[in-house]
Each structure stands twice: as structure tokens, then as C-alpha cells.
Amino acid sequence: MMQLFDLKGRRALITGSSQGIGFALAQGLAAAGAQVVLNGRDRAKLADAAAKIAGAETLAFDATDHAEVRAAVDAFDAHSPIDILVNNAGMQHRAPLEDFPEDAFQRLLQTNIASVFNVGQAVARHMIARGKGKIINIASVQTALARPSIAPYTATKGAVGNLTKGMATDWAKHGLQCNAIAPGYFDTPLNAALVADPTFSAWLEKRTPAGRWGRVEELQGACIFLASDASSFVNGHILYVDGGITASL
Template identity: 85%
Template sequence: MPNGLFDLTGRRALVTGSSQGIGQALARGLAEAGAEVVLNGRDAEKLAAAAEALGARSLAFDVTDYDAARTAVDAFEAAHGAIDILVNNAGMQYRAPLEDFPEEAFQRLLQTNIASVFNVGQAVARHMIGRGRGKIINIASVQTALARPSIAPYTATKGAVGNLTKGMATDWAKHGLQVNAIAPGYFDTPLNAALVADPAFSAWLEKRTPAGRWGRVEELVGACVFLASEASSFVNGHVLYVDGGITASL
């Protein structure tokens, strides 16, 4: 790699919601690029199994709990040292017609998809600011730019992640932080299991996406390593769509 621009050796990365799916794939990719990885999740047993498989540390806390996130991050930094890279990946989906959408599900989406980015982002950034450097990568979505039936509240949360990313960059770039987002298109993950299993939806998706297929989670790793590395030292407040061209094409 030229000049080691993409080398993460000596860096430590915390990836939220990394017991499975996209979070786990990104954690593995960061580790392969040289980073020491810290996995996060709420299910301690599932988290421990994922951490053992990856040879990573684990840090179990609820990202929707502001005090728990700050306490966990502060304690980890005091005990183990700097978190150089944060990937805010934790998220959830809920599908229902908007006119029947349960209020409780709407509130859970707000807390899991938006508040978690603020909670963990602020907790980690306070330490990064003191060091004058840091990388924060928020996981947005193709729904940051587009909508589909039955997921309007999810779409709202991912639009907010895109704008919160811009706001974080605007406030924290002067302190040496780069804050960007990755917006995945349609990937074969546990979150999309119902859609993957639906032949009609898969056929529609293959027609709608210029690349003609579902994405593979490993195809998000390159974008994550780029945004976590020195290669992106002047990239800030950007939302990088990794979507097979779906947002580029009518």
C-alpha cells in the first residue's frame, strides 16, 4: 500500500452492534488492516462468542443509554487507552404501513438509530478532541436519500444520521477529527433476512440496482478502512454510498 495510507496498525477501533452482520464484517476488515478491534453489543453471550472468534476485545453496553455509553467509554479509555476509530453501526429496522406504525416501534427506532450515534459519538469524541485526532464513521443507509413503502420512520432516522454526521464534522473538524458516514444499499444481512427470502423483492431489487444483485457485507470493508485511515485525512462530513448504483439510477 502506498506510504501505508491504509495501514491501521497501532490504532484501536470500537464498532457498535458488531455481534453479527455488517458490524461484524467491518470489525473483521478493520482488524485485517491492522487495527485492534473492540466489539460492542447488548447480548453479552453473543458478543463474547463474536469477540472470541475474531480474537478481539468486547465492551458490552446499551448504546441507547446515554449514561451507560459514557461510563463504558470513559472506563475503557482509563483502563486500556485511546479509542482512535469509532464505527457507529448499531441499528434496527421495523416494517409497517405508516398509518398503522406502532408508536413504541417509532420510539425504539429513534433511540437505536439516532440517539445511539449521539450517545457513543459524543462519549468517544470528548477523548479524541483532547488528543487532537480521531475517526468517526456512522452507518447510514440508502434510505438516507431514498424511501420505500412501510419503513418511513426508519427512513427518517437514517436521514438524521446523514445530517448528524455533517453536524459532527462541522463541530469537530477543527479539533482534528474526521467524521463521515457509509450508506449501504441492499446487503444480505440478518436485518434484511425477510427481504432476501422474498423472491419477488429480490427480483425487483436486481432490476432496480444497476449492479443487478444484493451486496455482500465484505464489500463495505474497503470504504470503512478508507474512512478509518490516513487516506481520508481531508474527507469530512461525507456520506459515501456503497449501493451498487441504486441511488444513481432511476
């Protein structure tokens, strides 16, 4: 039974994986036997992160640049086929909606949505030719919920959820499984300001049935499941890993 979760012999590309959730997911996939490929724009940060995972490779590109993504993925996949893609690259910007800067809105669209399309399409073309592949998009608890000051972020993560369903609808017939993980509130660099705010942390602990922030390593099991043969008939699914926050009023 445990062989269903074995990722030996498979290569996994994780975008935005030099820190935070992306790095934790890379560690989890590597522990399950996968050859991991870390991605980001900062080559120095990538090298530092790769040094912490035995055998990790790096592939630097800007996930928001469609042409750059296509060129990098095509060149890499030609000699090192990508079996698993985790679309993790993302950003946050907080401001009241009525004052939300237009340039910040555009950056959110490019980083949180366009990157999923860009990398997903580039990698899927090769997966389709091979008749198999796993794509895991990182959505958010904000795929289903909203909070003050992050309306554009909420919109982007809602789009990630529906793009995941669209990927499954188009690509399942080619042997691909396309799913999403929707994390709740985790202690990451992206949430550093909230973690440091005692008022917010107290609210979150009361609002979440589990009564605490999530730990990034608690996302690894979900990722391994969706990357493995154990999820061979799971497609277009959004898996919430949130301590119960979406289940409770």
C-alpha cells in the same frame, strides 16, 4: 502508498458488532491491522463473535442509554484509547405509516439516532483531547431514498446523515474526521425477510445497476478508507456503497 491504509497501532470500537454489517466491518478493520473492540448488549453473543477475530476485545453497553455509554467509554478509554469509532448499531421495523406503532417508532429513534449521538459524543470528548480521531456512522441508502412501510426508518437514517455533517462541522477543527457509509441492500440478518422474498429480490436485481444484493465484505474497503490516513481531508461525507441504486432511476 499502501501505508496510508495501514491501521496498525489503532483501536477501533464498532457498535452493534456481534453479527451482520458490524461484525464484517470489525473483521475488515482487524485485517487492516486495527485492534478491534466489539460492542453489543448480549455478552454471550459478543464473546462468540470475538472468538472469531484474533485479539478482539469486547465492551458491552446499551448504546441507547446515555449515562451507561458515558460510563463505559470513559472507563475503557482511560486505559485503552479509542482511535476509531464505527456507529453501526441499528434496527428496522416495517409497517404501513398510518398503522406504525408508536412504541416501534420510539425504539427506532433511540436505536438508530440516539445511539449515534450517545456513543459519538462520549468517544469524541476523548478524541478532542488528543487532537485526532475517526468517526464513521452507518447511514443507509434510505438516507437519500424511501420505500413503502419504512418511513420512520428512512427518517432516522436521514438524521444520521445530517448528524454526521454536524459532527464534522463541530469537530473537524479538533482534528477529527467524521463521515458516514450508506449501504444499499445487503444480505444481512436485518434484511432476512426481504432476502427470503423472491418477488422483492427480483425487483431489487432489476432496480440495482449491479443486478444483485451486496455482500457485507464489500463494505470493508470503504470503512478502512474512512478509518485510515487516506481520508485525512475527507469530512462530513456520506459514501454510498449501493451497487448504483442511488444513481439510477
